[in-house]
Amino acid sequence: MRWLRTRRRVLAPYVLGAAVLLLIPPLLGGIPGVAPGYVLYLVSLALIYAIVAIGLGILIGHTGQISLGHAGFFAIGAYTSALLTLRLGLPFVLALVVAASLSAAIGFLLGLPALRLSGPYLAVATLGFGLAIPQLVVWQGSWTGGSSGLHGLPPASLPLGALTIVFRTDQDYYYLAAAVLILLTIFARNVVTSHTGRAFIAIRDSETAARAMGVDLVRYKTTAFALSALYAGIAGGLYAHVLHGISPEDFTVLLSVDFLTMIVLGGLGSVGGALSGALLLTFLQNALTRLPVVHDFKNLYIVVLGAILILTIAFLPRGLAGVARSVRLRWAARPRDGASRVDQIVELGEGSGV
Amino acid sequence: MLSVTPDVLIDLPWGQLLVNGLALGSLYALTAFGIVLIYKTTQVITFAQGETAMFSTFVAFTLLTAFQLPFAVAFALTLLFAGLFGALIERVVLRRISTTTVLNPVIVTVGLSLILLGGAGWIWGYEIRTFPDPVVGPPFRFGTIVLSQLNALIFVVTLVLMTILFAFFRFSPTGIAMRAVAENRMAAQLMGISIGRMNALGWGMGTAMGAVTGMLIAPINYLDPSMMGDVALKAFAAAVVGGLTSLPGAVVGGLLLGIVDSVAGFEAPELRNSIAFALIVIVLVVRPAGLLGRRETKKV
Numbered sequence: 001m002r003w004l005r006t007r008r009r010v011l012a013p014y015v016l017g018a019a020v021l022l023l024i025p026p027l028l029g030g031i032p033g034v035a036p037g038y039v040l041y042l043v044s045l046a047l048i049y050a051i052v053a054i055g056l057g058i059l060i061g062h063t064g065q066i067s068l069g070h071a072g073f074f075a076i077g078a079y080t081s082a083l084l085t086l087r088l089g090l091p092f093v094l095a096l097v098v099a100a101s102l103s104a105a106i107g108f109l110l111g112l113p114a115l116r117l118s119g120p121y122l123a124v125a126t127l128g129f130g131l132a133i134p135q136l137v138v139w140q141g142s143w144t145g146g147s148s149g150l151h152g153l154p155p156a157s158l159p160l161g162a163l164t165i166v167f168r169t170d171q172d173y174y175y176l177a178a179a180v181l182i183l184l185t186i187f188a189r190n191v192v193t194s195h196t197g198r199a200f201i202a203i204r205d206s207e208t209a210a211r212a213m214g215v216d217l218v219r220y221k222t223t224a225f226a227l228s229a230l231y232a233g234i235a236g237g238l239y240a241h242v243l244h245g246i247s248p249e250d251f252t253v254l255l256s257v258d259f260l261t262m263i264v265l266g267g268l269g270s271v272g273g274a275l276s277g278a279l280l281l282t283f284l285q286n287a288l289t290r291l292p293v294v295h296d297f298k299n300l301y302i303v304v305l306g307a308i309l310i311l312t313i314a315f316l317p318r319g320l321a322g323v324a325r326s327v328r329l330r331w332a333a334r335p336r337d338g339a340s341r342v343d344q345i346v347e348l349g350e351g352s353g354v
Numbered sequence: 355m356l357s358v359t360p361d362v363l364i365d366l367p368w369g370q371l372l373v374n375g376l377a378l379g380s381l382y383a384l385t386a387f388g389i390v391l392i393y394k395t396t397q398v399i400t401f402a403q404g405e406t407a408m409f410s411t412f413v414a415f416t417l418l419t420a421f422q423l424p425f426a427v428a429f430a431l432t433l434l435f436a437g438l439f440g441a442l443i444e445r446v447v448l449r450r451i452s453t454t455t456v457l458n459p460v461i462v463t464v465g466l467s468l469i470l471l472g473g474a475g476w477i478w479g480y481e482i483r484t485f486p487d488p489v490v491g492p493p494f495r496f497g498t499i500v501l502s503q504l505n506a507l508i509f510v511v512t513l514v515l516m517t518i519l520f521a522f523f524r525f526s527p528t529g530i531a532m533r534a535v536a537e538n539r540m541a542a543q544l545m546g547i548s549i550g551r552m553n554a555l556g557w558g559m560g561t562a563m564g565a566v567t568g569m570l571i572a573p574i575n576y577l578d579p580s581m582m583g584d585v586a587l588k589a590f591a592a593a594v595v596g597g598l599t600s601l602p603g604a605v606v607g608g609l610l611l612g613i614v615d616s617v618a619g620f621e622a623p624e625l626r627n628s629i630a631f632a633l634i635v636i637v638l639v640v641r642p643a644g645l646l647g648r649r650e651t652k653k654v
Contacts (some may be wrong), residue, residue, distance in 0.1 A: 066457055068464070113635050116642040119456030120399035120598065121486045127640060128631030131587065175380045257464060264461055302472030309465030313458050314450050 013272075014186060021178040025171050037170040044170065044242050044287055047177040048235045050278035053262040055231020057274035061263060063224040064193055064204030065122045069130025070259045072252055073229040075251035076103045077236025079137060082150045082246055084274045087143070089307065092156035099237040102232050107229020111222035130256045134248035149247025156241045173242045180238060181275075184231060188271045191227065200224055201269075256303075258285075261305050264312050267319025275296055281308075356437070369499045371616045377505035379566055379612020380512040383581075385589030386596065386604035387519075388563035393598050394536040395556030398448060398459040403471035403584025406443070407564030408579060409574050410436040411485070412478050418486055425488050429569065435561050440561025441554040448557070449550065474579040485572030508570050515566065516605065523601075532556060536599075584627065588615060591630045595637045596646020606645060 024043065028036040056070050080099035084090040090098075110129060114122055137144045144150070156167040156176065167173050191197050199220045202210035210218055240246045258281065266277025288301050312319060389403050400406075413435050415426040447466065451458050489503040525531040532543040535552045541551055568582065575581050588611055596607025611630060618629045637645065 046411050060457065064455070066456070066460060068460075113639050120393070120460060121594055121638060121642070122592050123401070123460050125631075125634055128587065128627070129592065132628040132631045135624060135628050139622075139628075212435055223440055257468065260461065260464070270456070299472040300477040302468045303476070306465040306468030306470075306472065309468070310447060313462050313465075314447075317452065317458075354543070 014182060017185075018178075018182055021182070025163050025174065040174040041242070041332040042282070044174045044177040044258050045239075046173075046282035047181045048238050048242065049259070049282055051177075051181055051184055051235035051238070051264065051274050052232045052259050053266070053274040053278035054185060054271055055235075055269060056259050057263045057266075058188060058192065058200065058222050058231075059228035059269070060260070061268035061270065061274070062197060062204060063200040063221065064310055065221065065224060066119065067220040067228070068123050068124040068253070068256050068260065069128070069133075070228070070232050071251045071253065071255035072126075072130040072133035072253065073103045073107060073232035074239070074259075075133045075137065075248075076106060076229075077233030078240040078246045078250070079144060079236075081216075081231070081237035082153055082240040085154055085241075086150055086152070089154075091159070092154075093158060096237040100233040103233025103236065104226045104230035107232075108222050108226040110229070111159065111225030114225060115218060115221055127253065127256075130251075130253055134251050137248045145247075147248055149245060149249075150240075151245035153244045155209075158349035167241075173238075177220070177238055177242065180234065184234070185271060185275060188231075192271060196220070196223065257305065261288035261309055263319075265308055265319055267321025269315075270319070270321035272319030272324075280320075359595070367498070369497075371620055372613060373499055373501055373505070375613035375616030376609060377508050377612070378616055379592075379609035381585060381608075382569055382588045382592045382611050382615075383605045383608025384512060384515065384563055384567040384570075385585055386592035386608045387601060388560040388567070389589060389593045390565065390598060390601055390604040391598075392431050392556050392560035393593075394420075394601070394619075395532050396444070396448070396455070396553045397538050398463065399598065399614070400466075400560070401460060401463040402443075402467040402470060403560070403564050403589065404582030405467040405474075406439065406561045407568035407586075408435070408582045409474055410439065410561070410565035410575060411568030412474055414569050415478075415483065415485060415572070415577055425486070429488075432565050432569065436562040436565035437558040440557040440559070443561070444554045444557035449553070471579055478579070480578060483577040483587055485569075486579045487573045488569070504570075504573055509564065511570065513561070519601070587627060588612075589636045593644075594634055595644055597644025600644065600646040603644055603646030 009334075025036065025040060048193060052070060052074055053321060059065050059067055077099040080102050081092075081095040084095035084098060089193065110126070117125055128130070138147050141147070156173070158165045158167070158176075165172075192200070199210065199215045201211055202213060202215050203217065203220055203224075207217060223346055239250075243250075262277040262281045263274045265281060266275065267273030284304070285301060288304065316322060318325070383405065385403060388407075389400060392403070393399050406480070410432055414428050414432040417423045417431055418425065421428075423431070428445035443466065448459065449464060451462050453459060487504065489507050491503050493499045493503060494506060523533055531542070531547045532555065534545065534547055535549055539549060542552075544635075571579065573587060575585075589608070593604050593613045594607070594613050595610065596603030596605070611633065614627055614629065614633060618626050622629075
């Protein structure tokens with residue numbers, strides 16, 4: 001459990017986040033005219049996408065290795081977990097572990113060619129990977145369900161000693177997704193602030209310099225790929241069970257671009273940024289479908305997505321996390337009596353970490 | 355695939371598949387050529403090449419149907435539009451982007467392709483339209499091999515464009531200036547070449563090449579906003595296989611991929627894209643800078 005340990009100083013945001021997540025269902029029940037089940041289902045999807053975004057953020061934001069094919073890993077996780085529970089009757093938790101491990105293993109394998117590829121070459125190779133996975137699923141239709149997909153997944157269950165929790169309602173799945181997200185957020189935070197995380201950042205900033213300092217490129221690049229694929233695989237397994245079914249159409253290139261947009265909007269190189277970008281984009285997508293004036297939702301969403309990508313890179317290159325950081329610095333540097341402004345900035349800079 | 359027996363293999367129309375593959379490969383080569391042209395001059399690999407081509411083809415379609423212009427006039431006007439459009443993209447979008455990281459241009463051109471995709475869907479809708487054939491008439495026959503007039507036109511256009519561009523880069527002062535920028539930006543600038551103008555020119559020419567491809571593909575693939583999706587992926591594969599820094603490499607990669615695609619499409623149609631992907635990975639693992647590309651050395 002070393003990887004899930006947190007210092008008391010940085011614990012506050014997680015406690016706050018967990019409290020908010022815990023309070024959402026009862027609060028929704030209090031709003032008249034809202035179907036809490038459906039809203040919770042949408043929020044669960046947002047939380048699941050946030051898991052992928054955090055993993056992708058480690059790869060792109062921290063290690064500087066681009067992927068335009070993360071929907072592929074998401075699909076691998078979803079299909080593995082769905083097939084194992086549906087066809088072999090494996091328990092949900094075991095299926096999720098296998099799905100995550102398989103996705104991580106394939107991520108490791110994709111990391112191997114990535115050792116020799118940089119920037120645009122890697123973008124093209126991962127794009128091809130993301131396109132190939134749904135195609136392979138359709139090709140192997142006899143056991144993957146082909147283009148009509150897999151449906152009627154058994155409910156997820158979690159054995160806790162003598163007690164077994166069975167997830168049935170949208171609210172149950174919401175709590176499951178929230179719990180996994182919190183654990184994986186803490187884990188990601190700990191990875192990026194560990195020596196592994198520092199090796200990732202060194203590789204991003206200069207491969208040559210990182211190598212000169214003794215960073216093992218083979219080890220850390222493949223680790224970054226495997227880690228982000230692990231996140232996408234876990235999220236995929238949850239996704240399949242929250243939806244009770246999947247089809248190859250759920251895993252298009254547009255989904256990979258969605259994931260990319262989430263972390264660009266949130267801010268590259270920030271776990272909190274990836275999280276907030278994912279939540280914001282999923283809510284935006286749902287808000288756009290509900291606009292009464294919009295007849296052509298698909299076009300509007302695609303255009304908005306493109307505009308977000310371009311405008312963020314042009315005007316907020318560090319994303320929302322960058323905005324939050326500069327607001328925090330301004331606030332800390334506000335004139336106060338006593339200590340000088342410089343001291344206060346230095347003090348804050350030390351605490352902010354990565 | 356496993357059920358193919360030796361006598362079925364003999365029955366494969368290899369000659370026909372080769373001709374079809376070369377025609378398809380010419381289209382990949384033209385698209386890849388645009389990508390490489392832009393990459394060489396501006397160091398930006400564009401993920402919007404397919405979408406700018408699609409958008410230009412819709413412009414051509416409007417000129418042909420709504421304005422009833424003759425094909426040659428519409429073709430010329432579309433080329434002009436695409437050239438200006440590409441230059442505009444460079445001026446308005448890419449020049450504002452910091453290129454200190456390789457991620458930024460990738461992200462921005464992906465964003466651009468989304469805007470063009472959604473925009474085209476908005477303006478022209480998603481119904482599939484037939485694009486007027488530029489040439490009509492009976493196909494040419496060589497023994498058992500059939501060559502449609504359109505495929506013949508594709509060969510001619512590809513050859514002519516390649517020759518013109520070869521001459522342009524070899525002999526014209528502007529072409530030499532563009533090569534100089536690709537070779538060494540700093541030195542080119544010191545020689546009085548305007549990098550900004552060359553970047554805009556590279557984008558304009560690359561986008562115009564895309565428009566030509568779009569107008570040649572639309573009669574085969576029909577016209578709709580997603581028409582270039584597959585072609586752009588194959589063109590990427592072609593550009594990467596050939597080497598992103600090599601214009602002849604784009605042609606070699608395009609033709610190679612066209613033949614592979616044509617044979618794969620006959621043997622296992624569901625796996626065409628996966629085979630293209632496998633090809634990219636194999637070539638890149640063996641030769642990370644592509645077949646004809648040069649390994650870029652980085653100064654620390």
